[in-house]
Amino acid sequence: MTTLICNCNRTMPLDGVALGRVLGETLAVHTTLCRREAAAFQRAARDAGDLVVACTQEQRLFTELAEATEGVPPLAERPIRFVNIRETGGWSREAAHATPKMAALLAAARLPDPDPVPSVRYDSAGRLLIIGPLDQAEALADRLADVWAVSILATGGAGRQARRYPVLAGRIVGLTGWLGAFALRWRDDNPIALDLCTRCNACVAACPEGAIGLDYQVNLGACRGHRDCVRVCEAPGAIDFARSAEEQQATFDAVLDLRPAPAFTQHALPQGYVHLPPTLEAEQRLARLWPLRDLVGTFEKPKFFQYQQRLCAHGRNEQVGCQACIEVCSASAVRSDIERNRIVVEPHLCVGCGACTTVCPTGALTYAYPTAAHQGRAIKTLLSTYRAAGGRDAVWLLHSQGAGQRVIEDWGRAARLDADIQGVPARVIPWPLWHTASTGLELWLSAIAYGASQVWVLMTDEEAPAYRDALQQQMAVAEAILQGLGYRGEHFRLLPLRDARDLAALDAAARGAPAQGVATPATFGVQADKRATLELALEHLMAHAPAPQGAEIALPAVGSPLGTVRLDTEACTLCMSCVGACPAGALQDNPQAPQLRFIEKNCVQCGLCVKTCPEDALQLQPRLWLEPQRRQPRVLHEQPPFQCIRCGKPFGTLKGVETMLARLSGHPMFQGAAAERLKMCGDCRVIDIHTSREVKITDL
Incomplete structure (x- = not known):
């Protein structure tokens, strides 16, 4: 791996020795790599191994130069990686202290590209x-x-x-x-x-x-x-x-x-549909x-999502539970197929925002490009390199690769021209995403566990209002968890920038006190399973919690994927309908005894159990229980079994049979001997019916 850095005609301070020490290579600080020192780029491009160039402004020039230089491998086989350290830190008023951030960005640029995924044509x-x-x-x-x-x-x-x-x-x-x-x-x-x-x-x-x-x-x-x-x-x-x-x-x-009004009402219009209302200005x-x-022609894009129906909490037995993905999708790409107890995602309409995967509580929908594991490696690399270079109180600033990237660049350039603009702070590490809605609770908490002080999300007017609402809900849950564990300060912040020209407001919003983070950074890896990643992050944050506020943390009622259920034991008949409806295995029966058991760690608060219960005996309670028992089955309700009046074998529950008898007591088909058979097990009921028939035949 070779890294080329340039101080852009001495307009930003670069400490090549410090950067090289962290990255493990000797770095020469160039002054005009894109002009007089272009030969250094050509030599590096000819060498074997990957090449990272710390300049995005002249990416096109460097690419053309590489293609025209004899001996340089085809870029399709060995692409050159470009990373911006100028607008993201080098032109900031805090540029002298931005070396840890630059090292982090350069280290992350060395990571391999995401694994390929199926394409949509x-x-x-x-x-x-x-x-x-x-x-x-x-x-x-x-x-x-x-x-x-x-x-x-x-x-x-x-x-x-x-x-x-x-x-x-x-x-x-x-x-x-x-x-x-x-x-x-x-x-x-x-x-x-x-x-x-x-x-x-x-x-x-x-x-x-x-x-x-x-x-x-x-x-x-x-x-x-x-x-x-x-x-x-x-x-x-x-x-x-x-x-x-x-x-x-x-x-x-x-x-x-x-026409003045578009044919489609969703925020993200279908690819190939262009709305040109008469009110638009000529430039627009x-x-x-x-x-x-x-x-x-023929076009392809990545299939941005993966769907696992077995994990989906949308429906069971044609009862609708979680609809978070349907409600948040700005492209109307997700619809309900309740007859099959599933959702359907049309990949041709999907714009890759990832909002559906962010709000999905179970991980049935996951973001595929890049995967959660790839994002996790990037987070860990960024924060560990930043810390190794002496950085403190890191902010992981997420922004889109489109409008968000342009805002970051404008912000960095404004610091050179406007005395009132400070530029991107030294502790703020910008990180581009295909879309800002593609990360959520589990990755944000993982970033805090890895040592970040705060996680900020920059949103521009290109994002749908539903995305902002969803991210705010996720941030409310994440903040409640950290506050309940005793981590002081504001850890999560949404930076809405409705006017990209209002850089002064963004600059002011970025000037704030750091929040309290973990004393010991985590070492776990982000998993493909969303719930597994969330549990790893929670375990680390709970293990290093400075001052937990009690045994449980109350969480917001909207958007929480964690919690328990409250059971009215007087109403519950242990019919186990809720067990069959639960998509996450949180509610379980006991084959050995009439018991309803619950594993709180598994509960995703989808509400299917509440809607399925015929006795209305269940209620959801969003919370994070800090006791180790949250990972173990606990008995919510149990009853003595009802014993067959003929053979004495237990079947059903006492309350369940009594409730059935009470409800059928007025039915003409369940009177006399028929009512008594309801008190028998299945085998004895059949025997009794046949015995009664034999007696009647003998009487004749």
């Missing part, structure tokens, strides 16, 4: 539908026709005389799908058939009410039934008021929608329209 053959006023749609079609085969669904407007594009008309019934697979259904309920219309304008001139416009559709509200238009259109025969309305359908690869319209030209 889109095939776009170039069929574009434009919905909107005919004149506007035709004008945009002219700009896109060299790439797309355009069809137009007109919603008014005045069209041209020359017919250049197929025009549809009618009332949209439904529009579903994604890039390469949009399905349009519309009801053709207008008297003028556009495929027969010659645009001769005879009907427009003939209509005395002016009910026919240059979109060649009849305004039925204004039409008075003179039928002059029908007479003048006799030869083409395009106008027929007796024609029955028919629902039609067609498929398209992409949709450009010019161009920014949305231009990428549409690149959406013809």
